Amino acid sequence: MCQKYIIFFNPRAGDGKAQKIADDIQKRLKIRGQDVAQLVAGGRTEAIQMLIGELPQAKAVICIGGDGSLNAVLTAFVRAKKSVPVGLIPNGTVNNFAQKWGIPLDQNKAFAKIMENNLHSVGIGKCAGQAVVSSLAFGSLASISNDVRQSEKKKYGLAVYGFNAVKNLRKNHSYKTEFYNDVFSMPAKVWFCLITTTDFVGGRRYLGTRSDGLHVTMLNNMKFSKLLNYGYFALTGNLRKSTTLTSFDVKKLIIKTTDGKLTGTRIDGDPGPDLPVKIEWLPNFVSFFM
Numbered sequence: 001m002c003q004k005y006i007i008f009f010n011p012r013a014g015d016g017k018a019q020k021i022a023d024d025i026q027k028r029l030k031i032r033g034q035d036v037a038q039l040v041a042g043g044r045t046e047a048i049q050m051l052i053g054e055l056p057q058a059k060a061v062i063c064i065g066g067d068g069s070l071n072a073v074l075t076a077f078v079r080a081k082k083s084v085p086v087g088l089i090p091n092g093t094v095n096n097f098a099q100k101w102g103i104p105l106d107q108n109k110a111f112a113k114i115m116e117n118n119l120h121s122v123g124i125g126k127c128a129g130q131a132v133v134s135s136l137a138f139g140s141l142a143s144i145s146n147d148v149r150q151s152e153k154k155k156y157g158l159a160v161y162g163f164n165a166v167k168n169l170r171k172n173h174s175y176k177t178e179f180y181n182d183v184f185s186m187p188a189k190v191w192f193c194l195i196t197t198t199d200f201v202g203g204r205r206y207l208g209t210r211s212d213g214l215h216v217t218m219l220n221n222m223k224f225s226k227l228l229n230y231g232y233f234a235l236t237g238n239l240r241k242s243t244t245l246t247s248f249d250v251k252k253l254i255i256k257t258t259d260g261k262l263t264g265t266r267i268d269g270d271p272g273p274d275l276p277v278k279i280e281w282l283p284n285f286v287s288f289f290m
Contacts, residue, residue, distance in 0.1 A: 004035035006054050008047070008073055009064035009091075011040050018064045018091055021107055025062060025089070028111065034059075044072055051076035060085040060289075062114065066092015067134050067268040074124055074131035077286060087114035087289040094269070096134045100200035101290055114289040121284040125197050125214055127265075128273045135201055136272065136279060138255070138265045139175060139192035139219075174220065176259035177275075181252045188246065193218040195253075195279060213281050217247040252280040 007025055009018040022038050029036045039054060041047035051061070051073060061084060063073050070088060077083040089110045090098040097103075101122070104110045125132030174191045196215045199207035207215060256276035257263060265272035 002035055002057065003059035004037055004057055005029055006037055006039050006051070006058045006061045007064065008039045008051065008061055008069070010069055021064050021089060021091065024107075025064075025111060032115075047072050048076045048079065052080045055080050055082055055084065058084045060087060060114075062087040062089065064089045064091050066090065066095050067097050068092065068270050070097055071131050071133050071268040071270070074133055074286060075129075078126055078131050078282075079129060083286040085119055085287045085289060087111075094203045096200055096203050099203040100134075100198045101288065103288075103290060116289070118290060119287040120290045121287050123197065123212060123281060123283040124285050125195070125279050126282050127267065127277050127279040130267060130272065132195075132197060132279060133268050134197060135269075136195045136265055136267050136277075137193065138263055138275060139190050140173065173261075175257050175261050175263055178256050178258050179216070180254055181250065187258070188218060189220050191219045193255075197281075211249050212283060213249050213251050214253065214279065215247070215249055216253070217245055219245055250281075252278070254278045 007022045009022050011019045026036045026038060037054070039047070039050055041050050055076070061073055063070050063086060069092065070086075073086060074083075087110075088098055088103050089107055090103060090105045091107075095105060098105060098110075101120070104113060125136065127136060174189045177188050177190045177193070179186045179188060194201065194217050196207075196217075199205050199210050199215070254276065255278075262274060264274045265277060
């Protein structure tokens with residue numbers, strides 16, 4: 001069976017820029033004698049199903065986009081229980097995964113990395129049959145993030161999240177939550193919780209540790225006085241040095257609310273499932289060209 005490169009992208013992203021990049025990459029690969037196919041779908045669910053169907057014929061998948069597009073690719077791998085090497089051409093708003101792993105943001109340099117054929121195994125999270133490439137978040141700040149429109153992100157950048165958080169500070173509340181697995185159980189009152197797969201978030205390093213697993217950081221209650229914590233994070237990039245935060249590392253975790261309040265999650269920048277959820281660490285799950 002002929003193996004081919006699958007180029008995956010959202011043609012509506014970046015004002016059509018992704019399509020131009022895909023056409024250029026396809027041309028370059030064909031010049032090198034490679035079989036290539038572009039994979040374009042009308043929506044996320046359809047894209048994941050198409051990716052699963054193409055995996056048996058895939059030599060590698062080249063993803064053009066940010067963490068959201070990459071999430072669709074790795075979710076297909078999770079559901080198919082099969083992976084192939086992945087090359088990333090960053091074309092997102094933040095590109096957190098690319099920033100963490102040193103994948104060039106320049107299209108030509110990123111393609112050159114793929115052609116070098118140096119592979120590096122990367123671990124990810126899994127939650128409700130979905131990949132967690134960079135982060136899972138829940139709480140009031142995550143709810144605010146779900147309400148931020150793509151047009152606002154493009155116009156104002158990451159500052160739009162902080163602006164909306166301050167604007168809606170009095171309207172939001174904490175959630176009585178339980179975190180547990182096979183060996184521990186911890187009740188907590190959570191205003192915001194962030195779970196990451198690396199020491200990077202928002203395109204910058206925020207942890208001093210680089211341990212292999214899931215990194216949990218939560219803010220228990222939000223008050224105007226605690227806005228200084230966000231200022232400290234913005235200036236230094238280190239969130240865990242704050243004394244008002246609770247943090248720990250884990251391989252597997254179940255999270256549920258205990259006060260009857262419905263709260264959703266946000267995975268890699270997009271809306272995720274409602275609590276309760278189970279998230280687990282998948283070590284060395286997929287190989288990337290780096």
